[in-house]
Amino acid sequence: MGQPNQSQTGQSLLFLTxxxxxVGIEAMFFAYRGFTADPDRILAEKGYGRAHHRAIHFxxxxxxxxxxxxxxxxxxxxxSLNRVLRTLIEDGLVSNTVGQKDRRERHLHLTEAGETxxxxxxxxxxxxxxxxxxxxGPEAVAGFRTVLEAMMDEDMRRNYAxxxxxxx
Amino acid sequence: MGQPNQSQTGQSLLFLTxxxxxVGIEAMFFAYRGFTADPDRILAEKGYGRAHHRAIHFxxxxxxxxxxxxxxxxxxxxxSLNRVLRTLIEDGLVSNTVGQKDRRERHLHLTEAGETxxxxxxxxxxxxxxxxxxxxGPEAVAGFRTVLEAMMDEDMRRNYAxxxxxxx
DNA sequence: CAGAATATGTCAGTGTTGTTGACATTCCAA
DNA sequence: TTGGAATGTCAACAACACTGACATATTCTG
Numbered sequence: 001m002g003q004p005n006q007s008q009t010g011q012s013l014l015f016l017t018x019x020x021x022x023v024g025i026e027a028m029f030f031a032y033r034g035f036t037a038d039p040d041r042i043l044a045e046k047g048y049g050r051a052h053h054r055a056i057h058f059x060x061x062x063x064x065x066x067x068x069x070x071x072x073x074x075x076x077x078x079x080s081l082n083r084v085l086r087t088l089i090e091d092g093l094v095s096n097t098v099g100q101k102d103r104r105e106r107h108l109h110l111t112e113a114g115e116t117x118x119x120x121x122x123x124x125x126x127x128x129x130x131x132x133x134x135x136x137g138p139e140a141v142a143g144f145r146t147v148l149e150a151m152m153d154e155d156m157r158r159n160y161a162x163x164x165x166x167x168x
Numbered sequence: 169m170g171q172p173n174q175s176q177t178g179q180s181l182l183f184l185t186x187x188x189x190x191v192g193i194e195a196m197f198f199a200y201r202g203f204t205a206d207p208d209r210i211l212a213e214k215g216y217g218r219a220h221h222r223a224i225h226f227x228x229x230x231x232x233x234x235x236x237x238x239x240x241x242x243x244x245x246x247x248s249l250n251r252v253l254r255t256l257i258e259d260g261l262v263s264n265t266v267g268q269k270d271r272r273e274r275h276l277h278l279t280e281a282g283e284t285x286x287x288x289x290x291x292x293x294x295x296x297x298x299x300x301x302x303x304x305g306p307e308a309v310a311g312f313r314t315v316l317e318a319m320m321d322e323d324m325r326r327n328y329a330x331x332x333x334x335x336x
Numbered sequence: 337c338a339g340a341a342t343a344t345g346t347c348a349g350t351g352t353t354g355t356t357g358a359c360a361t362t363c364c365a366a
Numbered sequence: 367t368t369g370g371a372a373t374g375t376c377a378a379c380a381a382c383a384c385t386g387a388c389a390t391a392t393t394c395t396g
Contacts, residue, residue, distance in 0.1 A: 007365040012306070015309050016301055017304060018294065020309075021294045021298055021301070022229075022290070023313070024297050024301065024312070025203075025225075025290075026328060026329065026332075027200055027316040027317065028199075028200065030316075030321075030327065031196075031316035031317070031319040032326040033243060033321065033324060034319045034320045035193075035319055035325060037321060047318070048233045049382070051379060051382065051383085052261070054197070054244070060377060061190070061194075065342060066344090067343075068342090068343065068344080069175070073249060075201065075266045076342075076384090077385080078345080079383090080384075083381095083383095084382085085381075086345090092298065098266070102342090102343080102393070103391080103393090104342065104344065104391060104392045104393070105344080105392095106344070111181050115387090118316040122193075123302075125193055126189045126190075126193070128187065129192050130184055130189055131318070132189075132315050132318035133184055133192065133315065133318075133321040134184060134191075136314040136315045136318050137314075139310065140311035140312075141192070141253050143308030143310060143312050143315075144311050144312045145191070146193040146311075147301065147304045147308050147309060148196065149195065149200075150205055150299065150300035151297070151300040152199050152201070152303050153198075153201065153202045153205060154201045155378075156198040156201060156367070157198070160194060160195065160198050163194060164191055164194075179387040185337075215351090216351070216352090218353085219353060219354090234373080234375085235373070235374060236373065244353080244354070244355095245354070246373085246374070246375090247376085247377095248354050250375060251352090251354095251376095252353080254376095267357085267373095270363070270372090270373085271362060272362045272363065272372065272374070273373065273374085274373080
């Protein structure tokens with residue numbers, strides 16, 4: 001609890017000061033707002049919310065994923081997800097096909113319209129991310145990712161690692 | 169739009185690949201969940217939500233701030249903030265004093281009970297942040313902050329810079 | 337095969353947090 | 367002093383999360 005003492009091991013731990021941590025906390029808060037701002041604007045126009053964006057993103061990322069899978073990644077209740085999926089399916093952005101092997105499962109895909117919206121959203125989000133990455137430079141980006149990974153919950157880190165595969 | 173070409177200036181821009189950006193986006197998503205998880209648990213027990221946390225945090229940060237001030241920082245409508253403030257005031261966590269100079273303004277302070285809750289919440293959040301910072305190391309933390317700052321909206325970066333003052 | 341377990345979907349109810357609209361109070365400047 | 371701007375409050379509504387209960391179809395297990 002409280003302040004890690006100054007000049008601890010000699011090797012400066014000043015970056016672990018309560019004040020520094022507070023700055024980090026506020027940085028997360030303000031940055032996350034920026035992070036979602038652009039897609040939020042686009043979604044609002046179409047009558048969707050952030051929940052729709054998340055569903056679309058991860059269906060795009062893992063085509064053919066099941067409802068249960070998505071549930072685990074998004075960390076919401078199935079009722080909540082179902083409401084979102086229903087509207088996306090009704091609006092023809094997502095398709096829902098019965099599983100081959102296990103016919104209880106529904107496999108989710110984006111339709112062409114869905115892919116179009118996905119691209120619009122992620123272009124907006126990527127543009128900001130790219131600008132931030134570019135201005136910060138590769139070393140900063142590496143640090144950014146290291147800290148974020150360390151901040152995740154254990155099980156989410158696993159999800160993240162899985163998703164990250166094939167990337168590098 | 170799309171993929172920045174490989175080997176552009178010779179000096180590797182591979183970290184600006186769409187794939188790398190996607191990983192960054194998902195890192196933000198999962199990390200933010202971790203970031204809010206601990207306080208969320210505490211808040212849920214007490215019947216509060218994230219909005220209460222934000223209000224408490226920034227009142228603690230800037231004692232005597234006005235409703236309007238808080239509005240600008242939090243980026244919500246005053247009606248939304250007001251509902252939250254009302255419950256906090258009713259519950260005796262926040263005090264509300266009429267301004268000396270301008271009697272339209274209300275100056276907000278945390279009561280002793282409010283400070284106690286604030287400490288509980290920020291201790292939880294800081295513990296995670298500290299663990300992440302420590303395991304990532306100072307250079308990574310510097311990069312983390314650089315990227316987050318670059319990701320903020322212009323006006324929020326201004327808020328952030330103001331708040332950051334006196335820190336370094 | 338019978339029954340348990342799994343995967344999905346639905347209905348009803350509740351709470352938080354955001355929105356808009358209406359309005360009271362206070363201040364300031366023409 | 368009066369009208370407009372600023373500040374804050376109240377009421378009603380929408381989005382989206384939650385819990386709990388339950389229906390249906392399918393698969394697995396003893």
